[in-house]
Amino acid sequence: MLNRLTLTEVSAQLAQRKVSAREVMQACLDQIHRVDPKIHAFLSVNPEDALAQAEAADKARQPDATATHRPLLGVPIAIKDVLAVKNQPLSCGSKILGRYVSPYDATVIEKLKAAGAVVFGRLNMDEFAMGSSTENSAFIATRNPWDASRIPGGSSGGSAAAVVADECIASLGSDTGGSVRQPAALCGCVGLKPTYGRVSRYGLVAFASSLDQIGPLGKTVKDAALVLEAISGYDVRDATSIQQDVPAYAQTLNGDIKGLKLGLPKEYFVGGIDPEVNQAVRVAIQQLEKLGAELVEISLPHTDYAIATYYIIATAEASANLARFDGIRYGQRVAGADPIALYCQTRGAGFGPEVKRRILLGTYVLSSGYHDAYYLRAQKVRTLIRQDFLKAFEQVDLMVTPTMPTPAFKIGEKVDDPLQMYLSDIFTISCNLAGICGLSLPCGFSQNPKLPIGLQLLGKPLGEGILLNAAQAYEQSTAWHREKPVLG
Amino acid sequence: MEYEAVIGLETHVQLKTKSKMWCGCANEFGAPPNTNVCPVCLGLPGVLPVPNEEALRLTALAGLLLQGDIPRFAKFDRKNYFYPDMPKNYQITQYDQPSTINGQVEFELDGRLTRVRLTRAHLEEDVGKNFHFDRSSGVDFNRAGVPLLEIVSEPDLTSADMAYAYLNALKDILIYGGISDCDMEKGMVRCDVNVSVRPKGQKELGQKIEIKNMNSFSGARKALEYEIPRQIEVLQKGGKLVQETRRWNDVAGITESMRTKEMAHDYRYFPEPDLLPMVPTDAWLAEVRQRVVELPLARKQRFMRQYQLPVADAETFVNDVPLGSYYESIVAQTKSPKSVANWVINNLRAKLTETQTTLADLKFPATAIPELVGLVESGQISSKTAQEVFAETFATGESPAQVVQKKGLLQVSDTGAIEKFCDEAIAANPKSVEDFRAGKGAALNFLKGQVMKLSKGKANPARAGEILEQKLKG
Ligand SMILES: [Zn+2]
Numbered sequence: 001m002l003n004r005l006t007l008t009e010v011s012a013q014l015a016q017r018k019v020s021a022r023e024v025m026q027a028c029l030d031q032i033h034r035v036d037p038k039i040h041a042f043l044s045v046n047p048e049d050a051l052a053q054a055e056a057a058d059k060a061r062q063p064d065a066t067a068t069h070r071p072l073l074g075v076p077i078a079i080k081d082v083l084a085v086k087n088q089p090l091s092c093g094s095k096i097l098g099r100y101v102s103p104y105d106a107t108v109i110e111k112l113k114a115a116g117a118v119v120f121g122r123l124n125m126d127e128f129a130m131g132s133s134t135e136n137s138a139f140i141a142t143r144n145p146w147d148a149s150r151i152p153g154g155s156s157g158g159s160a161a162a163v164v165a166d167e168c169i170a171s172l173g174s175d176t177g178g179s180v181r182q183p184a185a186l187c188g189c190v191g192l193k194p195t196y197g198r199v200s201r202y203g204l205v206a207f208a209s210s211l212d213q214i215g216p217l218g219k220t221v222k223d224a225a226l227v228l229e230a231i232s233g234y235d236v237r238d239a240t241s242i243q244q245d246v247p248a249y250a251q252t253l254n255g256d257i258k259g260l261k262l263g264l265p266k267e268y269f270v271g272g273i274d275p276e277v278n279q280a281v282r283v284a285i286q287q288l289e290k291l292g293a294e295l296v297e298i299s300l301p302h303t304d305y306a307i308a309t310y311y312i313i314a315t316a317e318a319s320a321n322l323a324r325f326d327g328i329r330y331g332q333r334v335a336g337a338d339p340i341a342l343y344c345q346t347r348g349a350g351f352g353p354e355v356k357r358r359i360l361l362g363t364y365v366l367s368s369g370y371h372d373a374y375y376l377r378a379q380k381v382r383t384l385i386r387q388d389f390l391k392a393f394e395q396v397d398l399m400v401t402p403t404m405p406t407p408a409f410k411i412g413e414k415v416d417d418p419l420q421m422y423l424s425d426i427f428t429i430s431c432n433l434a435g436i437c438g439l440s441l442p443c444g445f446s447q448n449p450k451l452p453i454g455l456q457l458l459g460k461p462l463g464e465g466i467l468l469n470a471a472q473a474y475e476q477s478t479a480w481h482r483e484k485p486v487l488g
Numbered sequence: 489m490e491y492e493a494v495i496g497l498e499t500h501v502q503l504k505t506k507s508k509m510w511c512g513c514a515n516e517f518g519a520p521p522n523t524n525v526c527p528v529c530l531g532l533p534g535v536l537p538v539p540n541e542e543a544l545r546l547t548a549l550a551g552l553l554l555q556g557d558i559p560r561f562a563k564f565d566r567k568n569y570f571y572p573d574m575p576k577n578y579q580i581t582q583y584d585q586p587s588t589i590n591g592q593v594e595f596e597l598d599g600r601l602t603r604v605r606l607t608r609a610h611l612e613e614d615v616g617k618n619f620h621f622d623r624s625s626g627v628d629f630n631r632a633g634v635p636l637l638e639i640v641s642e643p644d645l646t647s648a649d650m651a652y653a654y655l656n657a658l659k660d661i662l663i664y665g666g667i668s669d670c671d672m673e674k675g676m677v678r679c680d681v682n683v684s685v686r687p688k689g690q691k692e693l694g695q696k697i698e699i700k701n702m703n704s705f706s707g708a709r710k711a712l713e714y715e716i717p718r719q720i721e722v723l724q725k726g727g728k729l730v731q732e733t734r735r736w737n738d739v740a741g742i743t744e745s746m747r748t749k750e751m752a753h754d755y756r757y758f759p760e761p762d763l764l765p766m767v768p769t770d771a772w773l774a775e776v777r778q779r780v781v782e783l784p785l786a787r788k789q790r791f792m793r794q795y796q797l798p799v800a801d802a803e804t805f806v807n808d809v810p811l812g813s814y815y816e817s818i819v820a821q822t823k824s825p826k827s828v829a830n831w832v833i834n835n836l837r838a839k840l841t842e843t844q845t846t847l848a849d850l851k852f853p854a855t856a857i858p859e860l861v862g863l864v865e866s867g868q869i870s871s872k873t874a875q876e877v878f879a880e881t882f883a884t885g886e887s888p889a890q891v892v893q894k895k896g897l898l899q900v901s902d903t904g905a906i907e908k909f910c911d912e913a914i915a916a917n918p919k920s921v922e923d924f925r926a927g928k929g930a931a932l933n934f935l936k937g938q939v940m941k942l943s944k945g946k947a948n949p950a951r952a953g954e955i956l957e958q959k960l961k962g
Contacts, residue, residue, distance in 0.1 A: 316758060
């Protein structure tokens with residue numbers, strides 16, 4: 001049952017040579033074999049390659065090495081299908097890429113490999129990260145490990161489900177409007193969206209370039225901290241990455257949050273929140289207060305405009321980002337009499353309905369005559385939203401909110417109502433618009449059925465250290481992170 | 489009714505950088521198809537652009553050379569359209585806040601100084617190249633992502649000849665400044681033309697027509713020579729022109745309609761989120777400013793003014809920059825800048841070519857040529873002797889004075905000595921003396937030659953002629 005361990009535990013056992021990386025990897029592969037036909041977290045796994053990497057990690061281990069020396073050495077980490085891994089398929093949950101195999105490694109993958117991690121698997125996702133349920137995958141809908149009739153959240157649904165179903169030790173996802181935090185909340189694990197620019201986006205297939213960030217999902221806060229530490233840092237290949245040293249996030253976790261000023265944005269505690277979610281979050285806030293945090297009510301006045309702003313900016317950028325999938329140089333091609341016909345046929349057949357909807361929306365908001373009314377105005381509102389946050393952060397160190405207004409909904413429940421689906425991101429979207437960091441961690445369960453509830457903490461730009469420390473203080477004072485779903 | 493043309497030009501030039509605009513691939517012409525490519529310039533999923541610093545510097549430098557302004561804030565934008573030669577199906581360019589604004593190009597047209605104002609020069613990326621085969625098409629992406637500077641003129645041009653002169657002047661400036669090699673054959677320069685016509689004296693502009701697909705400056709001139717009369721003819725016949733884009737058909741020598749305004753692309757520009765805006769600092773700009781060179785026209789005018797040189801000499805020094813610079817480094821030592829120019833252009837340049845050496849290989853000191861000119865002008869050596877002296881100086885590095893002394897070449901200007909040679913010559917050649925007295929002027933030259941011979945070439949020929957004439961007439 002090595003696959004059930006946390007990253008911190010696996011790392012310690014590997015360092016003490018109680019187990020081998022090969023054994024850990026094999027345990028994960030066995031679990032995938034056992035449960036993934038039901039969960040569908042993975043689109044593909046290459047067991048030989050994963051085991052070979054694990055064996056290489058075992059060989060690379062120095063006799064006197066400790067876990068803190070190379071904490072990720074030999075640890076299986078699964079990857080969302082939106083990140084380029086050399087010689088592995090890259091489909092972004094879409095048909096349009098066909099049998100495309102990436103010829104290069106994303107920067108985060110290079111970093112994980114350099115840290116000795118076993119980088120394996122392609123995790124399911126909403127097509128091109130567009131969605132909140134993983135139902136928009138062109139291949140299959142991932143199931144929530146707590147209830148297979150329900151969605152795991154999205155778009156990094158595979159990344160969250162795989163961690164919670166113990167099919168990997170940790171995973172990487174991407175978060176454009178909540179795509180790491182929201183599935184982490186709905187599946188019951190820790191998911192972190194770093195500050196924009198903290199982690200290089202090179203090798204992350206872009207959905208909305210000014211909002212996208214790669215983030216870790218793990219079984220505990222410390223696990224997430226360890227992965228974040230490995231993947232962060234300035235990258236010459238990403239002009240938007242920030243030139244600032246990476247702190248030793250995991251080592252500085254001390255559980256001490258006495259005097260921490262915790263903001264409660266009043267706009268986030270209004271109607272529309274499921275009562276059990278509301279109750280769980282309230283209790284969690286009391287717990288944080290008991291741990292020494294000081295609660296401060298704050299205001300983020302432009303919150304109401306966040307969803308509209310987000311869907312204009314994100315779709316505008318997406319309409320350009322996805323233009324390269326044209327069947328000319330790679331991916332699936334449907335022939336046409338001339339280039340335009342080829343584009344139309346290829347994209348018509350290759351993209352799913354949600355992707356098409358967003359490309360159309362994005363094309364529309366950038367069109368001459370509409371550009372100023374939509375795109376330009378949205379950019380202005382985005383600035384106001386960011387200012388809301390920066391102003392509030394003058395008073396508080398962190399903010400606390402629910403991650404999702406409800407627990408996981410049923411598969412198919414919202415597919416015909418895109419607007420309802422978009423509202424699932426209501427608490428997570430502003431974090432991306434403001435470029436700050438955010439984290440979701442388990443804070444309870446609904447009663448019947450038993451489904452995880454997530455607590456969201458939001459931190460200042462480059463405030464990941466404080467964010468993780470508060471999250472860990474809460475986590476260690478509760479038992480939610482130890483709860484495991486019963487998998488059939 | 490008389491009509492006039494209003495012309496504006498958009499000129500694209502490839503910047504002279506080692507690598508492409510967003511990646512490390514070589515910026516080089518002529519490599520086998522799709523060999524100078526990588527995930528970034530192929531637009532593979534997940535890649536990001538990283539700006540080429542030298543391209544940013546060259547853009548600012550071009551702005552300075554073209555007498556424009558470098559805004560303290562500039563950004564890149566995405567221009568969206570689908571075409572097989574575009575890896576991302578958007579081009580990264582600069583839409584409303586380019587890296588340079590304003591400026592002008594000055595040049596001579598029909599002997600008059602002419603000026604065309606510039607709107608802007610902005611940086612963008614080149615696209616790939618389509619090839620069509622029997623049953624299929626292919627794209628070579630070697631060129632995709634090469635840094636491209638688009639220089640947009642104001643509609644200040646009025647004729648095909650003016651457009652041609654402007655393009656050549658612009659090219660000279662860009663080559664001079666090291667911005668671009670501007671090699672037409674390699675497609676390093678391309679231009680689009682906007683042209684309209686209107687009745688002379690009318691203020692409002694006519695319908696603007698864009699012409700594309702000229703692959704040389706003379707092509708642009710020919711296209712305008714065709715298009716301007718075409719537009720005038722339409723109006724004269726009472727017809728109407730519509731705003732459209734036309735294609736120059738070089739083979740047929742005509743322009744053909746490509747698309748009208750209704751079919752124009754909506755490029756849906758928006759700021760490139762993968763790149764940060766450019767905010768040049770004082771230090772950065774100062775560094776670029778150090779690379780500013782004197783422009784060809786200004787250099788020519790200065791050489792003519794400062795050294796009183798004729799046009800031909802000034803042009804030689806403009807076209808051969810090192811030679812001109814060498815000239816400037818030595819000319820201060822002389823009172824005869826024109827003579828020094830003659831020596832540098834006629835003798836030094838010939839010797840360099842003959843020996844296949846460069847100015848860097850010169851053995852003699854910078855003082856040599858002015859010194860040589862001084863020796864000639866003070867009558868110490870003849871200009872014929874000077875040739876011999878220069879050859880020796882060039883070969884050995886010895887100063888002209890040293891050579892003259894070593895070889896005993898000092899010219900004899902002393903009247904007494906020359907008189908002696910003259911008397912000898914007259915005595916030895918009675919026939920020539922007779923001829924001269926009979927009015928055959930050529931005989932004097934013969935006698936002068938004899939004097940030179942007797943003096944072993946050292947007699948000052950002018951003095952010798954004077955003395956001979958006096959003696960024969962006296
Ligand atoms: Zn390249």
